[in-house]
Amino acid sequence: MKRISLISLLILGLSSVIAQTKSNWSPTQTIKHKVISTVRVSPDGGKVVYAVKELKTIEGKSEFINHLFISDINNTNTIQLTQGEKNNINPKWSPDGKKIAFVSNRNGKNNLYCLNLAGGEAERLTDLKTGINDFKWSTTGNQIAVTSSDFETEEETGNKKSGNDWFFMNENFKQGRLHLLQLNKKDKNGIPQITTLSKENRHINSFSWSPDDQWIAYAHAASGGVEDNTFCDISMIKISSGEVKVIANSSVGENQPLFSPDGKFIAYYNLDEKGIWGGKTSVKIFALENGSVQTLADTPNGPAELIGWSSNGKTIYTLEPFHTSTKIFSLSSDGKQATEWTTGTKGVLSGLELNSKGTHFGFTFQNTSIPQDGYISSTSSFSALKISNINPELTNLPVPKTELISWKSFDGMEIEGLLTYPLNYEAGKKYPFILNIHGGPAGVFSENFIAVSGIYPLAALAENDIFILRPNPRGSNGYGLKFREANHRDWGGGDYKDLMAGVDYAISKGWVDANKMGVMGWSYGGFMSSWIVGHNNRFKVASIGAPAVDLVTQDLTDDIPGFLPSYMEKQPYEDWKVYDDHSPLRFVQNVKTPVLLQHGQADVRVPFSQGIMYYNALKRRGVPVRFLVLPRQPHGPAEPSMILKTAQTNLSWMLHYLQGKELGF
Numbered sequence: 001m002k003r004i005s006l007i008s009l010l011i012l013g014l015s016s017v018i019a020q021t022k023s024n025w026s027p028t029q030t031i032k033h034k035v036i037s038t039v040r041v042s043p044d045g046g047k048v049v050y051a052v053k054e055l056k057t058i059e060g061k062s063e064f065i066n067h068l069f070i071s072d073i074n075n076t077n078t079i080q081l082t083q084g085e086k087n088n089i090n091p092k093w094s095p096d097g098k099k100i101a102f103v104s105n106r107n108g109k110n111n112l113y114c115l116n117l118a119g120g121e122a123e124r125l126t127d128l129k130t131g132i133n134d135f136k137w138s139t140t141g142n143q144i145a146v147t148s149s150d151f152e153t154e155e156e157t158g159n160k161k162s163g164n165d166w167f168f169m170n171e172n173f174k175q176g177r178l179h180l181l182q183l184n185k186k187d188k189n190g191i192p193q194i195t196t197l198s199k200e201n202r203h204i205n206s207f208s209w210s211p212d213d214q215w216i217a218y219a220h221a222a223s224g225g226v227e228d229n230t231f232c233d234i235s236m237i238k239i240s241s242g243e244v245k246v247i248a249n250s251s252v253g254e255n256q257p258l259f260s261p262d263g264k265f266i267a268y269y270n271l272d273e274k275g276i277w278g279g280k281t282s283v284k285i286f287a288l289e290n291g292s293v294q295t296l297a298d299t300p301n302g303p304a305e306l307i308g309w310s311s312n313g314k315t316i317y318t319l320e321p322f323h324t325s326t327k328i329f330s331l332s333s334d335g336k337q338a339t340e341w342t343t344g345t346k347g348v349l350s351g352l353e354l355n356s357k358g359t360h361f362g363f364t365f366q367n368t369s370i371p372q373d374g375y376i377s378s379t380s381s382f383s384a385l386k387i388s389n390i391n392p393e394l395t396n397l398p399v400p401k402t403e404l405i406s407w408k409s410f411d412g413m414e415i416e417g418l419l420t421y422p423l424n425y426e427a428g429k430k431y432p433f434i435l436n437i438h439g440g441p442a443g444v445f446s447e448n449f450i451a452v453s454g455i456y457p458l459a460a461l462a463e464n465d466i467f468i469l470r471p472n473p474r475g476s477n478g479y480g481l482k483f484r485e486a487n488h489r490d491w492g493g494g495d496y497k498d499l500m501a502g503v504d505y506a507i508s509k510g511w512v513d514a515n516k517m518g519v520m521g522w523s524y525g526g527f528m529s530s531w532i533v534g535h536n537n538r539f540k541v542a543s544i545g546a547p548a549v550d551l552v553t554q555d556l557t558d559d560i561p562g563f564l565p566s567y568m569e570k571q572p573y574e575d576w577k578v579y580d581d582h583s584p585l586r587f588v589q590n591v592k593t594p595v596l597l598q599h600g601q602a603d604v605r606v607p608f609s610q611g612i613m614y615y616n617a618l619k620r621r622g623v624p625v626r627f628l629v630l631p632r633q634p635h636g637p638a639e640p641s642m643i644l645k646t647a648q649t650n651l652s653w654m655l656h657y658l659q660g661k662e663l664g665f
Contacts, residue, residue: 024397025451025459027647031055033453034390037066039362039374041355042097048073048362048387049091049100050374055640058085062640073376075387095141095356103132127191133176138213144181145216147204150174176203178218197237205232206256210263214239217257217266234268247286256306261313264288269306277566278442278484283316283331296331297338301480311358319352321478324404324447342382348446366449368402400462402450407505409498417471417502418445423463432658433467433512435503437521437528441487444478445470455646464655467511473498489568491582492531516658522546523606534587541657543596543650546606546635549585549614559604588617594624596653598646600633
């Protein structure tokens with residue numbers, strides 16, 4: 001007898017709730033859509049390798065599996081490079097373009113493999129117990145630098161078996177270390193020799209080879225303490241001797257070091273000297289000859305990601321959000337100019353990668369009506385060339401319309417949001433409405449394809465005749481530093497008013513039935529959703545995911561100890577009042593709205609206890625509340641069955657309260 005996967009059972013269990021005459025975008029359909037996770041162009045610019053993720057049922061369990069594909073840059077001669085039931089990710093070309101190294105879990109852990117494009121099976125290059133975090137080829141191609149976390153010692157394993165596995169909090173935790181793989185030297189098992197380069201207990205986040213293969217620059221935690229993993233310093237190590245030189249070690253964060261093509265400079269990403277989360281960012285260049293530091297020209301929002309140097313060393317490319325799109329900027333290395341390189345492009349570029357010769361970018365692109373696919377562009381000028389078609393079945397399906405709208409808030413500040421229409425919208429008719437709030441708070445709603453799989457099934461809601469507004473209130477990313485910092489010491493203040501002004505605007509346009517409104521959000525969106533239902537009763541229903549409801553306990557139990565003090569500008573014990581005044585739990589006595597709570601039990605970003613507190617407070621008050629607990633899940637559901645269950649439950653909950661449909665759980 002064949003085993004039935006958990007996803008199959010979920011599909012059967014809720015199919016009656018979400019059934020329609022014709023459904024194209026239900027959670028059970030969208031979770032099957034393929035996604036590209038990596039696009040990388042060969043050194044000569046003639047071929048591209050990319051990783052495609054899709055849902056597979058393996059031994060009765062649903063899993064996301066990546067496989068690698070290679071094609072010419074004009075999307076011809078496509079070949080699937082990997083097969084089977086194991087995951088294959090992060091493909092990278094060798095400098096001569098004859099091999100592709102990649103990470104696979106085919107031996108149980110994420111280890112490094114290499115495939116010769118001339119033929120033959122993939123060769124395993126590492127046998128690490130904890131697997132590979134990242135890797136990079138040396139310029140000559142005879143060495144590979146890898147990062148991997150410390151593995152469990154024999155003593156630790158024995159202590160676990162004997163029940164003697166006590167430990168002291170935040171002491172002796174596992175570090176990510178830098179190792180060197182020498183491809184020409186192999187052990188008796190045929191595995192290349194590996195040497196640990198980084199000796200200090202400082203977790204390593206990112207790194208870069210010098211063009212002469214003599215040095216590796218790397219970003220590492222400021223100290224061995226777990227609290228210092230957020231803000232990094234940059235050092236460089238000489239391969240032959242182990243000599244270490246400090247490049248940047250300010251009191252805040254530096255990351256993403258990149259050697260220039262001539263090896264004379266290191267560019268890096270730098271946080272503002274105040275060390276504020278979501279604060280000012282810039283790109284700096286360190287001159288190895290004299291130690292001078294050049295700060296490059298500002299961009300509208302501040303770079304979010306440092307991509308690489310142009311082949312002539314005169315330009316550095318960055319990627320950053322710009323309102324509801326993303327943009328590539330070219331920064332002159334003399335610090336004088338910052339120019340938008342993707343002028344006129346509307347949509348979301350992500351996974352941007354520059355090939356080793358600096359001639360081509362690989363990336364994914366999507367907008368609200370076009371699903372994600374792989375693209376490339378020459379660096380001479382931006383011209384997106386599509387290199388894949390991973391979901392051809394979506395081509396002719398009707399996609400709910402999404403448009404960018406804006407409104408004035410209470411103080412005259414302009415706020416933008418993405419409004420998704422009911423699929424079969426009729427002008428003059430009023431519809432149920434959902435306010436969807438993003439996380440962060442320095443998140444941003446971008447023009448992604450509306451029918452992607454996730455915890456909130458937007459396209460499915462639109463298929464069921466519901467408007468969805470996704471606003472970017474003050475505090476959001478993509479609108480510049482002043483806008484991003486406008487919610488400091490004011491969570492639930494101006495940002496709340498921005499959201500309510502957006503709701504009022506939608507009602508004033510005649511789109512919305514004001515008696516049939518819902519609100520939903522995860523993380524900071526969960527905070528704000530719980531704040532909203534504690535401050536007004538306009539919403540008939542709420543779905544609240546992983547909410548920070550008590551800011552004192554949130555700060556003292558989460559894994560980012562500097563986060564809330566950065567926003568509140570004080571530690572809790574320095575200003576209890578500001579934390580209490582902005583905690584949704586303090587207003588739970590006002591809540592009348594039925595609430596669906598959802599939270600991962602393994603969440604350390606917003607600890608699970610936050611959800612428990614809110615659930616118990618609502619339940620004791622007699623407020624209609626259900627709590628979907630997601631075992632093993634971190635800050636957002638990761639397992640396919642958990643993603644699907646979360647999306648289906650949200651859909652059923654909203655349709656029940658906004659349209660009177662039967663509740664399926």
